[in-house]
Amino acid sequence: xxxxxxxxxxxxxxxxxxxxxxxxxxxxxxxxxxxxxxxxxxxxxxxxxxxxxxxxxxxxxxxxxxxxxxxxxxxxxxxxxxxxxxxxxxxxxxxxxxxxxxxxxxxxxxxxxxxxxxxxxxxxxxxxxxxxxxxxxxxxxxxxxxxxxxxxxxxxxxxxxxxxxxxxxxxxxxxxxxxxxxxxxxxxxxxxxxxxxxxxxxxxxxxxxxxxxxxxxxxxxxxxxxxxxxxxxxxxxxxxxxxxxxxxxxxxxxxxxxxxxxxxxxxxxxxxxxxxxxxxxxxxxxxxxxxxxxxxxxxxxxxxxxxxxxxxxxxxxxxxxxxxxxxxxxxxxxxxxxxxxxxxxxxxxxxxxxxxxxxxxxxxxxxxxxxxxxxxxxxxxxxxxxxxxxxxxxxxxxxxxxxxxxxxxxxxxxxxxxxxxxxxxxxx
Amino acid sequence: xxxxxxxxxxxxxxxxxxxxxxxxxxxxxxxxxxxxxxxxxxxxxxxxxxxxxxxxxxxxxxxxxxxxxxxxxxxxxxxxxxxxxxxxxxxxxxxxxxxxxxxxxxxxxxxxxxxxxxxxxxxxxxxxxxxxxxxxxxxxxxxxxxxxxxxxxxxxxxxxxxxxxxxxxxxxxxxxxxxxxxxxxxxxxxxxxxxxxxxxxxxxxxxxxxxxxxxxxxxxxxxxxxxxxxxxxxxxxxxxxxxxxxxxxxxxxxxxxxxxxxxxxxxxxxxxxxxxx
Numbered sequence: 001x002x003x004x005x006x007x008x009x010x011x012x013x014x015x016x017x018x019x020x021x022x023x024x025x026x027x028x029x030x031x032x033x034x035x036x037x038x039x040x041x042x043x044x045x046x047x048x049x050x051x052x053x054x055x056x057x058x059x060x061x062x063x064x065x066x067x068x069x070x071x072x073x074x075x076x077x078x079x080x081x082x083x084x085x086x087x088x089x090x091x092x093x094x095x096x097x098x099x100x101x102x103x104x105x106x107x108x109x110x111x112x113x114x115x116x117x118x119x120x121x122x123x124x125x126x127x128x129x130x131x132x133x134x135x136x137x138x139x140x141x142x143x144x145x146x147x148x149x150x151x152x153x154x155x156x157x158x159x160x161x162x163x164x165x166x167x168x169x170x171x172x173x174x175x176x177x178x179x180x181x182x183x184x185x186x187x188x189x190x191x192x193x194x195x196x197x198x199x200x201x202x203x204x205x206x207x208x209x210x211x212x213x214x215x216x217x218x219x220x221x222x223x224x225x226x227x228x229x230x231x232x233x234x235x236x237x238x239x240x241x242x243x244x245x246x247x248x249x250x251x252x253x254x255x256x257x258x259x260x261x262x263x264x265x266x267x268x269x270x271x272x273x274x275x276x277x278x279x280x281x282x283x284x285x286x287x288x289x290x291x292x293x294x295x296x297x298x299x300x301x302x303x304x305x306x307x308x309x310x311x312x313x314x315x316x317x318x319x320x321x322x323x324x325x326x327x328x329x330x331x332x333x334x335x336x337x338x339x340x341x342x343x344x345x346x347x348x349x350x351x352x353x354x355x356x357x358x359x360x361x362x363x364x365x366x367x368x369x370x371x372x373x374x375x376x377x378x379x380x381x382x383x384x385x386x387x388x389x390x391x392x393x394x395x396x397x398x399x400x401x402x403x404x405x406x407x408x409x410x411x412x413x414x415x416x417x418x419x420x421x422x423x424x425x426x427x428x
Numbered sequence: 429x430x431x432x433x434x435x436x437x438x439x440x441x442x443x444x445x446x447x448x449x450x451x452x453x454x455x456x457x458x459x460x461x462x463x464x465x466x467x468x469x470x471x472x473x474x475x476x477x478x479x480x481x482x483x484x485x486x487x488x489x490x491x492x493x494x495x496x497x498x499x500x501x502x503x504x505x506x507x508x509x510x511x512x513x514x515x516x517x518x519x520x521x522x523x524x525x526x527x528x529x530x531x532x533x534x535x536x537x538x539x540x541x542x543x544x545x546x547x548x549x550x551x552x553x554x555x556x557x558x559x560x561x562x563x564x565x566x567x568x569x570x571x572x573x574x575x576x577x578x579x580x581x582x583x584x585x586x587x588x589x590x591x592x593x594x595x596x597x598x599x600x601x602x603x604x605x606x607x608x609x610x611x612x613x614x615x616x617x618x619x620x621x622x623x624x625x626x627x628x629x630x631x632x633x634x635x636x637x638x639x640x641x642x643x644x645x646x647x648x649x650x651x652x653x654x655x656x657x658x659x660x661x662x663x664x665x666x667x668x669x670x671x672x673x674x675x676x677x678x679x680x681x682x683x684x685x686x687x688x689x690x691x692x693x694x695x696x697x698x699x700x701x702x703x704x705x
Binding site: 084085086105106107108109110111112113115116117119121122123132133136137180181184 | 599601602604605606607608609610611612615619620623624
């Protein structure tokens with residue numbers, strides 16, 4: 001399935017939002033066939049004066065799995081609760097299959113929520129739990145029985161049908177919770193931290209199972225997680241949330257390889273950040289070194305303060321000075337530390353560049369060590385795969401040349417809370 | 429209890445508090461609780477089962493016990509139904525005056541029962557603030573209804589307290605799950621909330637019943653204490669004792685004591701069953 005084009009509403013004003021009200025009516029009138037499964041526009045929400053959501057907009061396409069990724073307190077659970085109808089947004093709208101459901105209560109939305117605790121009814125058997133949605137809809141007993149039967153087969157729980165939830169394992173309980181929502185053919189499935197309560201080993205297995213199950217039933221799904229590995233594996237697309245604001249939305253590859261903000265870069269995996277200034281000829285000056293940054297630097301004005309962002313695995317290291325083609329030379333350095341961490345090797349390399357001292361107001365990005373000999377330079381983290389390691393073994397103290405295969409140049413804002421030209425008032 | 433015992437394992441050596449404390453407790457319990465209770469049974473049985481039965485089957489005694497059971501039953505019923513309603517509303521919604529209502533509901537626990545009965549009498553009595561507007565034939569005081577009213581006044585905080593604490597600690601995600609599945613408020617309440625309340629309902633009902641069946645202070649004021657008409661079991665015990673018919677009083681006392689033992693045993697030993705474990 002193709003990722004939806006996402007409208008970025010981060011720059012909209014109040015007037016524009018008001019005009020969108022008319023657009024909303026038009027959208028509702030248009031045929032629901034070409035509407036996304038779920039569409040969230042301009043969602044804002046405060047709890048007791050604290051902003052938890054700030055103008056969040058995104059779409060979930062038919063059959064797509066979107067993962068909302070964020071640290072605790074980023075507002076991801078609030079988004080799920082708003083979609084489910086358990087929370088009312090202060091402003092903004094929610095459309096499901098083209099229908100405006102913003103003011104609809106939870107029970108009329110036809111959305112399936114899989115709670116973190118699974119929220120299975122403790123005094124009902126597995127069968128009764130799964131059939132609950134049909135029984136309260138007054139379906140015939142025989143129809144309920146048939147549907148429950150087929151759902152239990154789907155989630156491989158036929159043998160457990162007479163058991164109470166407390167007698168099942170965490171994974172089984174989760175499958176009951178999913179079957180219970182599938183019973184009434186939900187328009188969308190919402191998973192709240194679905195693997196949070198499970199062991200690390202089971203987690204990996206279950207998320208593959210759920211992924212396969214979702215493909216079978218072809219229901220659009222929204223996952224909420226703070227686990228980046230989980231997000232990368234589960235999502236057709238990932239939306240990264242940070243303090244109530246949508247930082248970036250895109251395929252796992254896009255979000256991982258082309259982070260649009262510093263937060264995304266550092267939250268999804270490890271990243272090296274080097275403070276620099278854009279120079280003439282699409283170059284980024286890092287102290288005494290200039291890196292050819294091409295179009296990445298071209299997006300900025302000469303003299304603008306930027307950060308060079310790259311992941312540890314996107315660095316190539318060479319002892320001989322020979323670098324592969326299409327790899328941008330960075331600088332020379334000395335291997336300072338070497339750690340074996342299972343699947344790969346992690347190096348700490350101190351680059352031979354005199355760090356540019358941060359300007360007043362700028363956050364210091366890296367420490368210049370204050371040891372007696374006062375070594376100059378900047379340490380970066382590099383990881384190498386086993387094949388790289390065995391092809392060119394390195395020792396601590398070796399002098400190496402570094403180059404970058406993938407990197408980004410991002411604006412450097414004086415305050416971490418200030419991004420994309422918008423200011424989130426931290427006093428609120 | 430076992431947790432408290434094992435928590436002391438880290439202390440080594442002889443702890444004088446153990447024999448001394450235990451000795452004190454047993455010494456106090458004997459004359460305060462155990463011996464008085466035992467004495468009812470010893471006294472009741474001193475002339476054999478026959479005289480006990482004779483004393484118990486006196487018409488007024490039978491009536492008094494019946495009246496106590498019936499009035500306590502209605503008070504219990506009221507407490508459970510309205511206790512659930514009150515606890516539901518007060519735990520699910522926040523509104524102006526919520527705390528004031530909770531305090532008001534819980535207040536009677538702190539009021540002496542005789543004061544409670546007296547207050548009811550002043551309000552509902554023939555010349556009371558409300559009672560004066562009620563016709564002679566429909567007067568509430570000095571009828572079994574007055575007993576029920578007094579019982580509710582005294583016991584409602586008990587049932588409410590038990591139910592409220594369960595409502596407040598209940599996992600809300602169950603109700604939310606039910607709502608997202610498509611259940612109406614009523615369906616959610618019936619299928620999800622009520623089953624979780626089972627333990628609290630049984631506990632609240634038993635507490636109410638145990639308290640109501642032994643209520644004396646308020647009932648003696650509002651009931652009129654007419655033998656065979658508005659005399660409950662505790663009042664019967666008091667009246668017979670005053671008349672010097674100790675055997676008659678004792679027979680009813682034994683029955684009341686057994687009632688309390690039964691209820692207490694259920695609350696204490698069948699806790700797991702009550703909570704549905």
